[in-house]
Amino acid sequence: VDEAPVQPPNGASEVGIMYTATGQMPVLLSTGQIDGYMVWQPFVSVAEVSGIGTVVSYSQDLPPAGTWTDHTCDALSAREDFIAANPDLVNAIAALLILSGDYVQENPDRAAEVSADWLFGGGDMTFGDVKVSSQDVLAHSIPTIRFSTEPSEDWLQSNDRFIEALRDIGYLTGSLKDASPGEVRDTLYDFSHYEAARAMVDAGEITTPEKRTRPMSIGYLPSDHDAPLFVAIKDWEHFHENFGIALKPRTTAPGKVDVADLIVNGEIITEVRLVQGEGGAQLMTLMGTDAIQMSYAGTPPTISAVDKGMPIKILLPTQNEGSGLVVAASAPVDDWDSFIAWADARSAEGRPLRIAAPIRGSIQDVQIKYALQDSGLVVKEV
Amino acid sequence: MTVVIQDVGKIFETRTREPVTALGGITLEIQKGEFVAILGPSGCGKTTLLRMIAGLDTPTTGSILVEGKPVTGPDPRLAMIFQEYSLYPWRTVRANVAFSLQMRGVAKEERDTITDRFIRLVGLDGFADSYPYELSGGMRQRVAVARALATDPAVLLMDEPFGALDAQTRNRMQKELLEIWENTRKTVVFVTHSVDEAVYLADRIIVLSPRPGRLSAIFDVRFSRPRDRTSVEFASLRRDVLELIDQLEESQ
């Protein structure tokens, strides 16, 4: 058992953080092996819709108050050599995601439908003896996510906070370890493509990129955080007709799409392979080996990857917020304060709470640790 | 101890449930202290007969009486020596010889005394702590004999005990077996393929017919031991037995 990196005052209550696969969390919660979990959507909604658990707090509302408002989550990133070789293509894809992000924000119901189909074939999810419709879960989940693509100053600061946190935990060991804020931004971001894309969107005219002979691959995660990517493909006709850009799937079967064609102004530009990964870190590793060229994943893994020397740049945010803390439905908790009270009580009983989080260094990991420490609890990894 | 075999036959069932008559029905009386050799072509049921006497198989027809009592299972008064593979390779010579005593719960000290005596009897002093794989084939069979004798059985059943040995070793073992037999006077039932061996060893030679084995002839061997293989009477009995066997084969 590792000691938490930051040591709060003696005598404080203790909470255990345990890293588990996300899909296991509802099961672990309902079998009493954990007391709660901090995770991305749609697992927060799964708990609520199925009645397995209740939401204590969505991520943006976690303490310290105001810290996490509109916090960073997923972003589009790409390999530097790919960006350099295909600037117009990168611009076009950025533009499509700007458009589809807006589309999701405006049509949450449709986005829920598409995501349910993509992730679950639109069928039911079974958790023990509870069956919930994946549509219902995603209809609950999508509105809790902010689909915003502007790399605003707030967003940048939010990333800075994660960088701080990652440094504290000791995850940054490479180029970003001691870099100044300016150096960090230079190393991490390349917003020129966002700006070009935004300009094209505003002008209503997408520049046709050069054709590629080789396919390209985009990595994504099985979460409705990636809904903009899903709708861009499933509702390709909408984008094709209205904006002259689309990712047209090769097949029309329900469920996931493996291969699509990027069509700009009626021309097929490139074959795009859609690679589902297990987590942001895995997608970064894939990008490091050039197995994929772009990825749609959380910022902390991207930051860590850049720190380790991977030639990757963050191009634009794709979605903010969208995580939450869930506890068992039976827990005497309805908000953060009662959660802390419960944590204190359990710690006093000698049975400290056990909260599951996805892998170490993830957004959820960083947020829950910070929030707990801010509330005066000692965090232990168990 | 007398062994009385009354009309004993054995039918096996193969895996495909077909019956195989292994032994056709044999009646035979073996006297206490007698040395009987059984000869017969391969597959005629010699091993099966020995196994039934030992209580390892039950006759399909007829019955076997040892000292008047029917055989119902392995009996401490009978010991059997197989052609090969019967020593426990993970046990030393001493532990092999001691096996039966150990099974009967004889105390360690007594066991050692008895064991040592029989190891000496078969001429293996000095090899007590060797493992079977360190011995030659002949030495291994001597261990098997010692093990059988250690239980002090009244009847020794031997199924081609020297079949795997080369000719020279075989002759030596025959001599030694006779010496031991003369000293202990066990009843011996000795299965062999070798006419020569049978004539050299036995008081009586039982010849079985080809499968299913039936009693085909009984030869009494009347001349005294130690027998001279090159003597006229030896050669003549040997010829008689060989001729009978040839006939049996041709009539088949």
Add this chain to the structure above:
Amino acid sequence: MTVVIQDVGKIFETRTREPVTALGGITLEIQKGEFVAILGPSGCGKTTLLRMIAGLDTPTTGSILVEGKPVTGPDPRLAMIFQEYSLYPWRTVRANVAFSLQMRGVAKEERDTITDRFIRLVGLDGFADSYPYELSGGMRQRVAVARALATDPAVLLMDEPFGALDAQTRNRMQKELLEIWENTRKTVVFVTHSVDEAVYLADRIIVLSPRPGRLSAIFDVRFSRPRDRTSVEFASLRRDVLELIDQLEESQ
């Protein structure tokens, strides 16, 4: 074809690099068409000698000349028959007999003709399409003989070919071998442990001393074939050989 063995000795190296003298130095001349039997205690180097004649091993000292030319490796004029396991179990009788012809690139039709002839010769017509595991031990050795003969070798080397057979089958095989030999007049070098077998078969009996094997005696067998095992001359020669072997053992 004559086989001349000049002062041939063989020293093996064990895994621990110790030298083992397997054969002590033997000089012997075998005439064309002669049937020679080699007798000797286990481990005296009989197999080693045959292997060297066959070109499977090279002598450490001395040399072997076949028809005047030194042996440097396997030679089509010599065929060897092993005690067991030499048939290819995945081949039918026919394919086993045809093996050597196939290796020499004889065309299919000619191969079949020759093969069928030799299968008939050893009395296995009707079993051509059987697999070795469907045959008895004696039948298997007949296949091995047919295979050896099919190459029409001038010299047949046989290493205890009948050692694994039971006594009756063995006698039958001996008769058949003699018939074949009389019809084909190959030179035969026949290793055996059985004095009886040697006296029954050979023109000359070579007796080797215990390891390392050296020439100990040569017996000429002068009486005519077919030999009667129960005849006086047979018994007398048999006794002489046995006595020599007993002596050799005791002097050891």
Add this chain to the structure above:
Amino acid sequence: MRWYLKVIPPLFLLLAWEVASILINNPFILPTPTSVALVLLSPMADILGSGSIIDNALLSIWRVILGFGLAVLCAVPAGIIIGRYRIIDELVNPLIQLFRPIPPLAWVPLALAWFKIGLASIVFIIFIGSFFPVLINTIDGVRRVNRTWIETALIYGAKGWKLLVYVIIPAAAPAIWTGLRVGFGVAWMCVVAAEMLPGTNSGIGYLIMYSYNWGQVQVIIAGMIVIGIIGIGADLLFRTIEKKKFQWQEMNR
């Protein structure tokens, strides 16, 4: 044994499962046989948007055959050479020993780096899993070829490739076949590890791991049963051919 006795244990297991699932009364821990049967009994129905069980199973079998086939193509010739030449054996043996204990799962990261996303990586993982059993058995089989068989062939003039084709390979064939059987079993067991690779959207292994990501226990169990049944089937197939083709081995002695 009577056939109806043979169905007792599976039925008993099923019953025990049913009773246990009722007693435990927590479908997270043990879903009822019924819920699993529902998945298995509609093998053509789409599961989690990833296609039907049948489709996924067929795809997995195809991948395993590819990886296994490649392993056989490499391992059998390599095994024959290594088994035949002692010096090569001594040279490569340390490497074989070093690589053999590394589980296929551990190769996942490198497979991805080397073969990128797609079929090649999946095939590599299965390849790595089945390569060593096939190799080891082939080496062993060739090394144990009866010396008498080889010497008989030498005496009758067989040399070089003829010796190989007509003696060594047929003689080692039963051992090689055992290697194939074991290797295929391992290959099949690697399917879950292989189909964990990112970019995989199908296959019975993917179905298990994807269901795991979504906590769909009844699908996991159904997938395991499918793996078990296909495993039995493949093993039976190999054994049946073995019995037919290599009868001589059992009978020989």
Add this chain to the structure above:
Amino acid sequence: MRWYLKVIPPLFLLLAWEVASILINNPFILPTPTSVALVLLSPMADILGSGSIIDNALLSIWRVILGFGLAVLCAVPAGIIIGRYRIIDELVNPLIQLFRPIPPLAWVPLALAWFKIGLASIVFIIFIGSFFPVLINTIDGVRRVNRTWIETALIYGAKGWKLLVYVIIPAAAPAIWTGLRVGFGVAWMCVVAAEMLPGTNSGIGYLIMYSYNWGQVQVIIAGMIVIGIIGIGADLLFRTIEKKKFQWQEMNR
């Protein structure tokens, strides 16, 4: 063979690796031998906040020993019973066949549900992996005990447990030991799958999968090498004991 010939292949592999890593020039695809050596040569240094290689390796070995030990405790007695009684064999054989092909990795979700987070689940995964090899070998060993040995014992009055203890078990011991060796090998190969379980933040398998998430390919390779070497070591240990204890088997024809 001279010892210096034996080092040629590893050296050659190392050289090829060095050249390849220079040519590829992408540490995420193929790190240089040096970077891997750096990890291996400081086995006491902390890696990614998860402890040193030595600590993690020891922990993994401990877990494997637990799971393997449990498997042995269950599989050996079960195997003896199944091998001894034909009827039990026929009854349970279908179940064994069904469960055997299911890869340990597929058990991960159920392990978690049944044994909760923690050592028990890890041990279960390793248990499941090594149970079948030990079982199958034990059954086989007991079934193949020389009939003559048993009958000799019957003749000399051995029955029941005495027959078991003094004849069956010693006679089957070499086969059982082979089962243990193979089973330990498989158990060791399961360590990566087992240490993927949630709540695990140590062990050499964890290190590999965790490094994978952070693109630390040199740590992955170092971990694989450690697995390989420990695998060789364990195998050697088993074989050494085998040679000493069961010498009689080799010698006995």
